[in-house]
Amino acid sequence: MTKKNSILHLEPEDKKMVNSIAWRMMVGSSPYQYEKMQALSFLYAMTPAIKRYYKDDKEGRIAAYKRHWELWNTTPQVAGIVAGLAASMEREASKNPDYDVNSINALKVSLMGPLAGIGDSFFWGSLKIIATGIGVSFALQGNILGPILYFLVYNIPSSLIRHLFPVIGFNLGNSFMEKMNKAGIMPFLTKCCNIIGIMMVGAMACSMVTLKIPFVYEAHGATINVQEIIDSILPNALPMGLTLLCFWMLKKKNVSPTVLIISLIIVSIALHAIGIL
Amino acid sequence: MFVEALLVAIVVAICYYLNMWFGYIFTDKPIIVGTLVGFVLGDLQTGIICGATFELIFLGAVNIGGAVPSDPTAGTAVATAFVILTGMSTEEAMALAIPTGLLMAQAQMLTYIFPSFFNGYIDSLIERDKDKGFGWMIVFLLLFRTLVEAIFPFIVIFLGTDAITAIMAYLPEVVTGGFSVAGGMLAAVGFAMLLKMIWTKELAVYFFVGFFMATYLNIPTLGIAIAGLLYCIVKYYTMKEQPSYTQISGMNASLGEEDLFND
Numbered sequence: 001m002t003k004k005n006s007i008l009h010l011e012p013e014d015k016k017m018v019n020s021i022a023w024r025m026m027v028g029s030s031p032y033q034y035e036k037m038q039a040l041s042f043l044y045a046m047t048p049a050i051k052r053y054y055k056d057d058k059e060g061r062i063a064a065y066k067r068h069w070e071l072w073n074t075t076p077q078v079a080g081i082v083a084g085l086a087a088s089m090e091r092e093a094s095k096n097p098d099y100d101v102n103s104i105n106a107l108k109v110s111l112m113g114p115l116a117g118i119g120d121s122f123f124w125g126s127l128k129i130i131a132t133g134i135g136v137s138f139a140l141q142g143n144i145l146g147p148i149l150y151f152l153v154y155n156i157p158s159s160l161i162r163h164l165f166p167v168i169g170f171n172l173g174n175s176f177m178e179k180m181n182k183a184g185i186m187p188f189l190t191k192c193c194n195i196i197g198i199m200m201v202g203a204m205a206c207s208m209v210t211l212k213i214p215f216v217y218e219a220h221g222a223t224i225n226v227q228e229i230i231d232s233i234l235p236n237a238l239p240m241g242l243t244l245l246c247f248w249m250l251k252k253k254n255v256s257p258t259v260l261i262i263s264l265i266i267v268s269i270a271l272h273a274i275g276i277l
Numbered sequence: 278m279f280v281e282a283l284l285v286a287i288v289v290a291i292c293y294y295l296n297m298w299f300g301y302i303f304t305d306k307p308i309i310v311g312t313l314v315g316f317v318l319g320d321l322q323t324g325i326i327c328g329a330t331f332e333l334i335f336l337g338a339v340n341i342g343g344a345v346p347s348d349p350t351a352g353t354a355v356a357t358a359f360v361i362l363t364g365m366s367t368e369e370a371m372a373l374a375i376p377t378g379l380l381m382a383q384a385q386m387l388t389y390i391f392p393s394f395f396n397g398y399i400d401s402l403i404e405r406d407k408d409k410g411f412g413w414m415i416v417f418l419l420l421f422r423t424l425v426e427a428i429f430p431f432i433v434i435f436l437g438t439d440a441i442t443a444i445m446a447y448l449p450e451v452v453t454g455g456f457s458v459a460g461g462m463l464a465a466v467g468f469a470m471l472l473k474m475i476w477t478k479e480l481a482v483y484f485f486v487g488f489f490m491a492t493y494l495n496i497p498t499l500g501i502a503i504a505g506l507l508y509c510i511v512k513y514y515t516m517k518e519q520p521s522y523t524q525i526s527g528m529n530a531s532l533g534e535e536d537l538f539n540d
Contacts, residue, residue: 026300033392034463071467113498139329196505202487210461246469269455
Protein backbone atom coordinates (compact mmCIF):
# COMPACT_ATOMS: atom_id res chain seq x y z
CA MET A 1 0.00 0.00 0.00
CA THR A 2 1.47 3.33 -0.98
CA LYS A 3 1.40 6.15 1.47
CA LYS A 4 -1.11 8.06 -0.63
CA ASN A 5 -3.69 5.32 -0.43
CA SER A 6 -3.24 4.73 3.27
CA ILE A 7 -6.28 5.28 5.40
CA LEU A 8 -4.22 7.51 7.68
CA HIS A 9 -2.92 9.74 4.88
CA LEU A 10 -4.32 13.25 4.67
CA GLU A 11 -3.72 16.03 2.19
CA PRO A 12 -2.06 19.00 3.92
CA GLU A 13 -5.14 21.19 3.49
CA ASP A 14 -7.34 18.55 5.11
CA LYS A 15 -4.90 17.79 7.89
CA LYS A 16 -5.43 21.05 9.75
CA MET A 17 -9.20 20.69 9.66
CA VAL A 18 -9.27 17.04 10.72
CA ASN A 19 -6.83 17.67 13.58
CA SER A 20 -8.97 20.53 14.74
CA ILE A 21 -12.03 18.27 14.62
CA ALA A 22 -10.18 15.64 16.67
CA TRP A 23 -9.29 18.12 19.43
CA ARG A 24 -12.73 19.68 19.46
CA MET A 25 -14.55 16.34 19.53
CA MET A 26 -12.79 15.50 22.80
CA VAL A 27 -14.95 17.88 24.82
CA GLY A 28 -17.48 15.07 24.55
CA SER A 29 -19.68 15.05 27.60
CA SER A 30 -18.68 18.49 28.92
CA PRO A 31 -21.92 20.22 27.88
CA TYR A 32 -24.00 17.07 28.52
CA GLN A 33 -27.71 17.67 28.93
CA TYR A 34 -30.67 15.35 29.05
CA GLU A 35 -32.40 16.79 26.05
CA LYS A 36 -29.76 16.88 23.31
CA MET A 37 -27.05 15.07 25.24
CA GLN A 38 -23.64 15.85 23.67
CA ALA A 39 -25.03 17.78 20.69
CA LEU A 40 -23.14 20.98 21.49
CA SER A 41 -19.82 19.10 21.36
CA PHE A 42 -20.63 17.74 17.94
CA LEU A 43 -21.60 21.19 16.70
CA TYR A 44 -18.37 22.59 18.13
CA ALA A 45 -16.33 19.82 16.49
CA MET A 46 -17.99 20.29 13.10
CA THR A 47 -17.45 24.05 13.03
CA PRO A 48 -14.04 23.94 11.22
CA ALA A 49 -15.48 21.69 8.49
CA ILE A 50 -18.65 23.75 8.10
CA LYS A 51 -16.73 27.03 7.94
CA ARG A 52 -14.45 25.58 5.30
CA TYR A 53 -17.00 23.97 3.01
CA TYR A 54 -19.64 26.68 3.26
CA LYS A 55 -17.18 29.55 3.19
CA ASP A 56 -19.19 31.86 0.93
CA ASP A 57 -22.60 30.41 1.65
CA LYS A 58 -24.08 31.86 4.81
CA GLU A 59 -27.43 30.10 4.37
CA GLY A 60 -25.75 26.74 3.87
CA ARG A 61 -23.52 27.34 6.86
CA ILE A 62 -26.42 28.11 9.17
CA ALA A 63 -28.36 25.10 7.89
CA ALA A 64 -25.32 22.92 8.56
CA TYR A 65 -24.91 24.30 12.08
CA LYS A 66 -28.56 23.51 12.73
CA ARG A 67 -28.10 20.01 11.39
CA HIS A 68 -25.38 19.23 13.90
CA TRP A 69 -27.19 20.87 16.79
CA GLU A 70 -29.30 17.76 17.28
CA LEU A 71 -29.20 14.92 19.79
CA TRP A 72 -25.84 13.16 19.81
CA ASN A 73 -24.39 10.83 22.40
CA THR A 74 -21.59 8.33 22.31
CA THR A 75 -18.37 7.40 24.07
CA PRO A 76 -16.27 10.60 23.71
CA GLN A 77 -13.06 8.70 22.99
CA VAL A 78 -14.43 7.18 19.77
CA ALA A 79 -16.77 9.99 18.69
CA GLY A 80 -14.15 11.34 16.26
CA ILE A 81 -14.76 8.69 13.63
CA VAL A 82 -18.31 9.92 13.14
CA ALA A 83 -17.18 13.55 13.11
CA GLY A 84 -14.69 12.64 10.37
CA LEU A 85 -17.41 10.86 8.39
CA ALA A 86 -19.82 13.75 8.88
CA ALA A 87 -17.15 16.19 7.68
CA SER A 88 -16.71 14.22 4.46
CA MET A 89 -20.49 14.15 4.00
CA GLU A 90 -20.68 17.90 4.55
CA ARG A 91 -18.04 18.33 1.86
CA GLU A 92 -20.18 16.30 -0.52
CA ALA A 93 -23.31 18.20 0.49
CA SER A 94 -21.66 21.57 -0.08
CA LYS A 95 -20.68 20.54 -3.63
CA ASN A 96 -23.84 18.75 -4.64
CA PRO A 97 -27.10 20.70 -4.29
CA ASP A 98 -29.20 17.52 -4.71
CA TYR A 99 -27.57 15.81 -1.78
CA ASP A 100 -30.04 14.58 0.84
CA VAL A 101 -28.65 16.32 3.91
CA ASN A 102 -30.95 14.40 6.26
CA SER A 103 -28.80 11.35 5.62
CA ILE A 104 -25.96 13.02 7.54
CA ASN A 105 -27.97 12.99 10.72
CA ALA A 106 -29.40 9.58 9.95
CA LEU A 107 -25.87 8.24 9.69
CA LYS A 108 -24.93 9.88 12.99
CA VAL A 109 -27.98 8.36 14.68
CA SER A 110 -27.35 4.90 13.32
CA LEU A 111 -23.71 4.94 14.39
CA MET A 112 -23.93 6.46 17.86
CA GLY A 113 -25.59 3.49 19.58
CA PRO A 114 -23.33 0.70 18.29
CA LEU A 115 -20.28 2.92 18.69
CA ALA A 116 -21.17 3.63 22.30
CA GLY A 117 -21.66 -0.08 22.86
CA ILE A 118 -18.22 -0.91 21.52
CA GLY A 119 -16.53 2.15 23.03
CA ASP A 120 -17.99 1.76 26.51
CA SER A 121 -17.11 -1.89 26.75
CA PHE A 122 -13.59 -1.29 25.44
CA PHE A 123 -12.73 1.80 27.48
CA TRP A 124 -14.65 1.14 30.68
CA GLY A 125 -14.79 -2.62 30.53
CA SER A 126 -11.31 -3.53 29.33
CA LEU A 127 -8.80 -0.72 29.21
CA LYS A 128 -9.77 0.86 32.51
CA ILE A 129 -9.71 -2.47 34.30
CA ILE A 130 -6.24 -3.23 32.91
CA ALA A 131 -4.97 0.21 33.94
CA THR A 132 -6.51 -0.18 37.40
CA GLY A 133 -4.97 -3.61 37.85
CA ILE A 134 -1.49 -2.35 37.02
CA GLY A 135 -1.77 1.01 38.77
CA VAL A 136 -3.40 -0.11 42.00
CA SER A 137 -0.89 -2.89 42.69
CA PHE A 138 1.89 -0.29 42.81
CA ALA A 139 -0.17 2.43 44.47
CA LEU A 140 -1.34 0.28 47.40
CA GLN A 141 2.31 0.19 48.51
CA GLY A 142 2.47 3.96 48.24
CA ASN A 143 4.55 3.84 45.06
CA ILE A 144 4.20 6.92 42.85
CA LEU A 145 4.57 4.66 39.81
CA GLY A 146 1.01 3.49 40.51
CA PRO A 147 -0.88 6.63 39.44
CA ILE A 148 1.66 7.35 36.69
CA LEU A 149 1.32 3.88 35.14
CA TYR A 150 -2.46 4.03 35.53
CA PHE A 151 -2.52 7.30 33.59
CA LEU A 152 -0.19 6.09 30.84
CA VAL A 153 -1.63 2.60 30.35
CA TYR A 154 -5.06 4.10 29.90
CA ASN A 155 -4.17 7.22 27.95
CA ILE A 156 -1.64 6.01 25.37
CA PRO A 157 -4.10 3.74 23.53
CA SER A 158 -7.02 6.09 24.02
CA SER A 159 -5.10 9.13 22.75
CA LEU A 160 -4.16 7.21 19.64
CA ILE A 161 -7.81 6.38 19.09
CA ARG A 162 -8.91 9.96 19.79
CA HIS A 163 -6.49 11.32 17.19
CA LEU A 164 -6.65 8.64 14.49
CA PHE A 165 -10.39 7.94 14.42
CA PRO A 166 -11.34 11.30 12.88
CA VAL A 167 -8.72 10.74 10.13
CA ILE A 168 -10.05 7.25 9.44
CA GLY A 169 -13.63 8.50 9.40
CA PHE A 170 -12.83 11.34 7.00
CA ASN A 171 -10.91 9.10 4.58
CA LEU A 172 -13.48 6.32 4.68
CA GLY A 173 -16.21 8.84 3.98
CA ASN A 174 -14.39 10.44 1.07
CA SER A 175 -13.38 7.30 -0.80
CA PHE A 176 -16.80 5.78 -0.21
CA MET A 177 -18.63 8.87 -1.37
CA GLU A 178 -16.60 9.07 -4.59
CA LYS A 179 -17.30 5.48 -5.55
CA MET A 180 -20.98 5.72 -4.73
CA ASN A 181 -21.40 8.90 -6.71
CA LYS A 182 -19.93 7.23 -9.79
CA ALA A 183 -22.20 4.20 -9.39
CA GLY A 184 -25.22 6.53 -9.13
CA ILE A 185 -26.72 4.88 -6.09
CA MET A 186 -26.44 7.87 -3.79
CA PRO A 187 -30.24 8.29 -3.37
CA PHE A 188 -30.53 4.64 -2.43
CA LEU A 189 -27.73 4.96 0.11
CA THR A 190 -29.18 8.04 1.77
CA LYS A 191 -32.47 6.17 2.02
CA CYS A 192 -30.63 3.29 3.69
CA CYS A 193 -29.07 5.72 6.16
CA ASN A 194 -32.53 7.03 6.96
CA ILE A 195 -33.97 3.53 7.42
CA ILE A 196 -31.23 2.44 9.81
CA GLY A 197 -31.33 5.82 11.54
CA ILE A 198 -35.04 5.71 12.28
CA MET A 199 -34.75 2.08 13.41
CA MET A 200 -32.08 3.09 15.88
CA VAL A 201 -34.23 5.94 17.19
CA GLY A 202 -37.01 3.42 17.75
CA ALA A 203 -34.65 1.10 19.58
CA MET A 204 -33.00 3.81 21.66
CA ALA A 205 -36.28 5.43 22.57
CA CYS A 206 -37.03 2.38 24.69
CA SER A 207 -33.55 1.85 26.11
CA MET A 208 -32.50 5.44 26.82
CA VAL A 209 -35.81 6.99 27.85
CA THR A 210 -36.89 5.76 31.29
CA LEU A 211 -40.47 6.12 32.40
CA LYS A 212 -42.02 3.69 34.85
CA ILE A 213 -45.11 3.98 37.01
CA PRO A 214 -44.43 2.56 40.47
CA PHE A 215 -47.99 3.41 41.50
CA VAL A 216 -49.89 0.49 43.04
CA TYR A 217 -53.63 0.81 43.43
CA GLU A 218 -54.97 -0.86 46.54
CA ALA A 219 -58.64 -1.54 47.25
CA HIS A 220 -60.03 -4.01 49.76
CA GLY A 221 -56.78 -5.97 49.91
CA ALA A 222 -56.56 -6.33 46.15
CA THR A 223 -53.63 -4.59 44.50
CA ILE A 224 -53.26 -3.41 40.96
CA ASN A 225 -49.70 -2.82 39.83
CA VAL A 226 -50.00 -0.40 36.92
CA GLN A 227 -46.52 -0.99 35.53
CA GLU A 228 -46.99 -4.77 35.53
CA ILE A 229 -50.19 -4.43 33.54
CA ILE A 230 -48.51 -2.18 31.00
CA ASP A 231 -45.52 -4.53 30.76
CA SER A 232 -47.79 -7.50 30.14
CA ILE A 233 -49.53 -5.72 27.28
CA LEU A 234 -46.65 -3.87 25.65
CA PRO A 235 -43.31 -3.50 27.41
CA ASN A 236 -41.69 -0.11 27.01
CA ALA A 237 -44.99 1.31 25.82
CA LEU A 238 -44.52 4.36 28.05
CA PRO A 239 -41.07 5.45 26.76
CA MET A 240 -42.22 4.93 23.16
CA GLY A 241 -45.51 6.70 23.79
CA LEU A 242 -43.70 9.61 25.42
CA THR A 243 -41.26 9.91 22.50
CA LEU A 244 -44.09 9.87 19.99
CA LEU A 245 -46.10 12.33 22.07
CA CYS A 246 -43.14 14.73 22.14
CA PHE A 247 -42.66 14.23 18.42
CA TRP A 248 -46.32 14.99 17.78
CA MET A 249 -46.19 18.10 19.95
CA LEU A 250 -43.06 19.33 18.16
CA LYS A 251 -44.22 18.59 14.65
CA LYS A 252 -47.95 19.12 14.65
CA LYS A 253 -48.45 21.55 17.52
CA ASN A 254 -45.21 23.49 17.02
CA VAL A 255 -44.45 23.47 20.73
CA SER A 256 -40.92 24.67 21.38
CA PRO A 257 -38.52 22.11 22.91
CA THR A 258 -37.81 24.36 25.89
CA VAL A 259 -41.50 24.55 26.76
CA LEU A 260 -41.70 20.77 26.42
CA ILE A 261 -38.78 20.27 28.79
CA ILE A 262 -40.02 22.65 31.44
CA SER A 263 -43.47 21.09 31.33
CA LEU A 264 -41.95 17.61 31.59
CA ILE A 265 -40.03 18.66 34.71
CA ILE A 266 -43.09 20.27 36.30
CA VAL A 267 -45.31 17.28 35.47
CA SER A 268 -42.66 14.88 36.85
CA ILE A 269 -42.36 16.71 40.15
CA ALA A 270 -46.12 17.00 40.50
CA LEU A 271 -46.78 13.35 39.68
CA HIS A 272 -43.89 12.25 41.87
CA ALA A 273 -45.33 14.28 44.76
CA ILE A 274 -48.69 12.52 44.56
CA GLY A 275 -46.97 9.15 44.18
CA ILE A 276 -47.83 8.20 40.63
CA LEU A 277 -44.32 8.46 39.20
CA MET B 278 -9.00 24.46 57.54
CA PHE B 279 -9.70 27.24 55.02
CA VAL B 280 -6.42 26.92 53.09
CA GLU B 281 -6.60 23.12 53.01
CA ALA B 282 -10.23 23.19 51.89
CA LEU B 283 -9.35 25.62 49.11
CA LEU B 284 -6.37 23.55 47.95
CA VAL B 285 -8.44 20.36 47.78
CA ALA B 286 -11.23 22.18 45.93
CA ILE B 287 -8.71 23.48 43.37
CA VAL B 288 -7.33 19.96 42.85
CA VAL B 289 -10.85 18.62 42.33
CA ALA B 290 -11.68 21.43 39.92
CA ILE B 291 -8.55 20.92 37.81
CA CYS B 292 -8.90 17.13 37.73
CA TYR B 293 -12.57 17.33 36.83
CA TYR B 294 -12.17 20.00 34.16
CA LEU B 295 -9.22 18.35 32.40
CA ASN B 296 -10.93 14.97 32.38
CA MET B 297 -14.03 16.34 30.69
CA TRP B 298 -12.30 18.69 28.27
CA PHE B 299 -9.89 16.12 26.85
CA GLY B 300 -12.45 13.35 26.39
CA TYR B 301 -12.11 11.34 29.60
CA ILE B 302 -8.38 11.26 30.23
CA PHE B 303 -9.33 9.88 33.66
CA THR B 304 -7.69 12.59 35.76
CA ASP B 305 -10.87 12.47 37.85
CA LYS B 306 -10.34 8.89 38.99
CA PRO B 307 -9.55 8.21 42.68
CA ILE B 308 -6.00 7.01 42.10
CA ILE B 309 -5.05 10.34 40.48
CA VAL B 310 -7.21 12.60 42.68
CA GLY B 311 -6.00 10.90 45.87
CA THR B 312 -2.38 11.30 44.81
CA LEU B 313 -2.80 14.98 44.00
CA VAL B 314 -4.74 15.71 47.20
CA GLY B 315 -1.94 13.98 49.11
CA PHE B 316 0.57 16.13 47.26
CA VAL B 317 -1.08 19.50 48.06
CA LEU B 318 -1.68 18.50 51.69
CA GLY B 319 1.95 17.43 52.11
CA ASP B 320 1.52 13.66 52.49
CA LEU B 321 1.99 12.14 49.06
CA GLN B 322 2.45 8.59 50.38
CA THR B 323 -0.92 8.49 52.19
CA GLY B 324 -2.58 10.15 49.21
CA ILE B 325 -1.40 7.43 46.82
CA ILE B 326 -2.54 4.64 49.15
CA CYS B 327 -5.95 6.26 49.74
CA GLY B 328 -6.32 6.82 46.01
CA ALA B 329 -5.64 3.16 45.26
CA THR B 330 -8.07 2.01 47.97
CA PHE B 331 -10.88 4.24 46.68
CA GLU B 332 -10.10 3.31 43.09
CA LEU B 333 -11.07 -0.25 43.99
CA ILE B 334 -14.21 0.89 45.82
CA PHE B 335 -15.36 3.05 42.93
CA LEU B 336 -14.45 0.44 40.33
CA GLY B 337 -18.09 -0.02 39.47
CA ALA B 338 -18.71 3.71 39.09
CA VAL B 339 -18.75 3.92 35.32
CA ASN B 340 -20.14 6.90 33.50
CA ILE B 341 -22.20 5.58 30.63
CA GLY B 342 -24.97 7.33 28.77
CA GLY B 343 -25.31 10.15 31.28
CA ALA B 344 -26.29 7.89 34.16
CA VAL B 345 -23.82 8.37 37.00
CA PRO B 346 -24.32 5.85 39.82
CA SER B 347 -21.67 7.37 42.04
CA ASP B 348 -19.22 10.17 41.49
CA PRO B 349 -15.70 9.16 42.52
CA THR B 350 -13.92 12.52 42.33
CA ALA B 351 -15.32 14.57 45.19
CA GLY B 352 -15.75 11.51 47.41
CA THR B 353 -12.10 10.54 47.09
CA ALA B 354 -10.93 14.10 47.61
CA VAL B 355 -12.97 14.55 50.78
CA ALA B 356 -12.05 11.15 52.23
CA THR B 357 -8.35 11.48 51.45
CA ALA B 358 -8.27 14.96 52.93
CA PHE B 359 -9.87 13.71 56.16
CA VAL B 360 -7.42 10.82 56.41
CA ILE B 361 -4.49 13.19 56.07
CA LEU B 362 -5.87 16.08 58.12
CA THR B 363 -7.56 14.26 61.02
CA GLY B 364 -5.69 10.95 61.06
CA MET B 365 -8.93 9.07 60.35
CA SER B 366 -8.46 5.46 59.16
CA THR B 367 -9.06 4.60 55.51
CA GLU B 368 -12.04 2.45 56.51
CA GLU B 369 -13.70 5.29 58.40
CA ALA B 370 -13.01 7.59 55.46
CA MET B 371 -14.69 5.06 53.19
CA ALA B 372 -17.95 5.67 55.03
CA LEU B 373 -17.49 9.31 54.11
CA ALA B 374 -16.44 8.77 50.50
CA ILE B 375 -19.42 6.66 49.48
CA PRO B 376 -22.26 9.00 50.56
CA THR B 377 -20.30 11.94 49.15
CA GLY B 378 -20.01 10.08 45.86
CA LEU B 379 -23.74 9.34 45.83
CA LEU B 380 -24.66 12.92 46.71
CA MET B 381 -22.32 14.34 44.05
CA ALA B 382 -23.76 11.96 41.47
CA GLN B 383 -27.22 13.37 42.28
CA ALA B 384 -25.88 16.91 42.05
CA GLN B 385 -24.24 16.22 38.70
CA MET B 386 -27.46 14.72 37.35
CA LEU B 387 -29.19 17.97 38.28
CA THR B 388 -26.55 19.90 36.33
CA TYR B 389 -27.50 17.88 33.24
CA ILE B 390 -30.84 19.70 33.26
CA PHE B 391 -29.25 23.13 33.45
CA PRO B 392 -27.69 23.32 29.92
CA SER B 393 -31.12 22.82 28.30
CA PHE B 394 -32.09 26.31 29.39
CA PHE B 395 -29.39 27.73 27.09
CA ASN B 396 -30.57 25.84 24.02
CA GLY B 397 -32.54 28.85 22.88
CA TYR B 398 -29.43 30.98 23.18
CA ILE B 399 -27.44 28.50 21.09
CA ASP B 400 -30.22 28.53 18.47
CA SER B 401 -29.83 32.29 18.30
CA LEU B 402 -26.02 31.97 18.03
CA ILE B 403 -26.56 29.69 15.04
CA GLU B 404 -29.04 32.08 13.43
CA ARG B 405 -26.54 34.92 13.82
CA ASP B 406 -23.70 32.74 12.48
CA LYS B 407 -21.63 33.32 15.62
CA ASP B 408 -19.59 30.10 15.71
CA LYS B 409 -17.13 31.40 18.33
CA GLY B 410 -19.95 31.19 20.84
CA PHE B 411 -20.22 27.38 20.70
CA GLY B 412 -16.83 26.84 22.30
CA TRP B 413 -17.42 29.49 24.95
CA MET B 414 -20.78 27.96 25.83
CA ILE B 415 -19.06 24.62 26.41
CA VAL B 416 -16.44 26.32 28.61
CA PHE B 417 -19.19 28.05 30.56
CA LEU B 418 -21.31 24.91 31.03
CA LEU B 419 -18.27 22.85 32.02
CA LEU B 420 -17.06 25.53 34.45
CA PHE B 421 -20.49 25.46 36.06
CA ARG B 422 -20.31 21.70 36.53
CA THR B 423 -16.73 21.97 37.78
CA LEU B 424 -17.85 24.52 40.32
CA VAL B 425 -20.63 22.20 41.53
CA GLU B 426 -18.08 19.40 41.83
CA ALA B 427 -15.47 21.48 43.67
CA ILE B 428 -17.65 23.54 45.98
CA PHE B 429 -18.88 20.52 47.91
CA PRO B 430 -15.45 19.21 49.02
CA PHE B 431 -14.60 22.79 49.98
CA ILE B 432 -17.66 23.17 52.22
CA VAL B 433 -17.32 19.73 53.80
CA ILE B 434 -13.63 20.08 54.62
CA PHE B 435 -14.20 23.64 55.83
CA LEU B 436 -17.16 22.78 58.08
CA GLY B 437 -16.46 19.16 58.99
CA THR B 438 -18.27 15.87 58.51
CA ASP B 439 -21.64 16.96 59.93
CA ALA B 440 -22.18 19.06 56.85
CA ILE B 441 -22.85 16.04 54.60
CA THR B 442 -25.76 14.72 56.63
CA ALA B 443 -27.13 18.24 57.00
CA ILE B 444 -27.08 18.86 53.25
CA MET B 445 -28.62 15.46 52.56
CA ALA B 446 -31.48 16.18 54.95
CA TYR B 447 -32.08 19.65 53.52
CA LEU B 448 -33.07 18.55 50.02
CA PRO B 449 -36.74 17.46 50.00
CA GLU B 450 -37.27 14.06 48.39
CA VAL B 451 -40.13 15.36 46.24
CA VAL B 452 -37.75 17.65 44.36
CA THR B 453 -34.79 15.28 43.97
CA GLY B 454 -37.07 12.34 43.13
CA GLY B 455 -39.09 14.42 40.70
CA PHE B 456 -35.95 15.62 38.97
CA SER B 457 -34.60 12.11 38.58
CA VAL B 458 -37.92 11.01 37.05
CA ALA B 459 -37.77 13.98 34.70
CA GLY B 460 -34.14 13.19 33.89
CA GLY B 461 -35.15 9.80 32.54
CA MET B 462 -37.85 11.33 30.38
CA LEU B 463 -36.02 14.28 28.85
CA ALA B 464 -34.18 12.17 26.26
CA ALA B 465 -37.60 11.64 24.67
CA VAL B 466 -37.57 15.31 23.60
CA GLY B 467 -34.17 14.86 21.94
CA PHE B 468 -35.28 11.73 20.11
CA ALA B 469 -38.48 13.49 19.09
CA MET B 470 -36.42 16.25 17.48
CA LEU B 471 -34.41 13.66 15.56
CA LEU B 472 -37.65 12.01 14.46
CA LYS B 473 -38.95 15.35 13.25
CA MET B 474 -36.06 15.37 10.79
CA ILE B 475 -36.07 11.80 9.51
CA TRP B 476 -39.76 10.90 9.82
CA THR B 477 -41.69 10.32 6.61
CA LYS B 478 -44.82 8.23 6.21
CA GLU B 479 -43.03 5.42 4.41
CA LEU B 480 -40.17 5.30 6.88
CA ALA B 481 -42.38 5.37 10.00
CA VAL B 482 -42.70 1.60 10.02
CA TYR B 483 -38.96 1.23 10.58
CA PHE B 484 -39.26 3.21 13.81
CA PHE B 485 -41.55 0.47 15.11
CA VAL B 486 -39.34 -2.26 13.68
CA GLY B 487 -36.45 -0.88 15.74
CA PHE B 488 -38.65 -0.52 18.78
CA PHE B 489 -39.96 -4.09 18.66
CA MET B 490 -36.54 -5.55 17.99
CA ALA B 491 -35.21 -3.83 21.09
CA THR B 492 -38.25 -4.48 23.29
CA TYR B 493 -39.29 -8.02 22.44
CA LEU B 494 -36.12 -9.54 21.05
CA ASN B 495 -33.80 -7.64 23.42
CA ILE B 496 -31.31 -7.09 20.62
CA PRO B 497 -28.61 -4.59 21.61
CA THR B 498 -28.26 -1.47 19.45
CA LEU B 499 -25.27 -2.89 17.60
CA GLY B 500 -27.33 -5.92 16.58
CA ILE B 501 -30.17 -3.72 15.36
CA ALA B 502 -27.77 -1.63 13.29
CA ILE B 503 -26.35 -4.79 11.73
CA ALA B 504 -29.85 -6.09 10.99
CA GLY B 505 -30.68 -2.76 9.33
CA LEU B 506 -27.49 -2.90 7.31
CA LEU B 507 -28.18 -6.47 6.15
CA TYR B 508 -31.72 -5.48 5.22
CA CYS B 509 -30.35 -2.65 3.08
CA ILE B 510 -27.91 -5.01 1.37
CA VAL B 511 -30.78 -7.38 0.54
CA LYS B 512 -32.70 -4.37 -0.83
CA TYR B 513 -29.70 -3.42 -2.92
CA TYR B 514 -29.55 -6.79 -4.65
CA THR B 515 -33.30 -6.94 -5.19
CA MET B 516 -33.02 -3.51 -6.72
CA LYS B 517 -30.23 -4.61 -9.05
CA GLU B 518 -32.27 -7.53 -10.28
CA GLN B 519 -35.08 -5.30 -11.43
CA PRO B 520 -33.95 -4.07 -14.86
CA SER B 521 -36.68 -1.45 -14.90
CA TYR B 522 -35.18 0.22 -11.88
CA THR B 523 -31.74 0.73 -13.35
CA GLN B 524 -33.30 2.32 -16.41
CA ILE B 525 -35.45 4.63 -14.37
CA SER B 526 -32.71 5.48 -11.96
CA GLY B 527 -30.56 6.60 -14.87
CA MET B 528 -33.15 9.21 -15.81
CA ASN B 529 -34.86 9.99 -12.58
CA ALA B 530 -33.32 8.72 -9.41
CA SER B 531 -36.06 9.85 -7.08
CA LEU B 532 -38.74 7.99 -9.06
CA GLY B 533 -36.79 4.74 -8.80
CA GLU B 534 -36.42 5.28 -5.12
CA GLU B 535 -40.17 5.65 -4.69
CA ASP B 536 -40.69 2.35 -6.49
CA LEU B 537 -38.19 0.62 -4.33
CA PHE B 538 -39.72 1.44 -1.02
CA ASN B 539 -43.32 0.96 -1.92
CA ASP B 540 -43.19 -2.80 -2.13
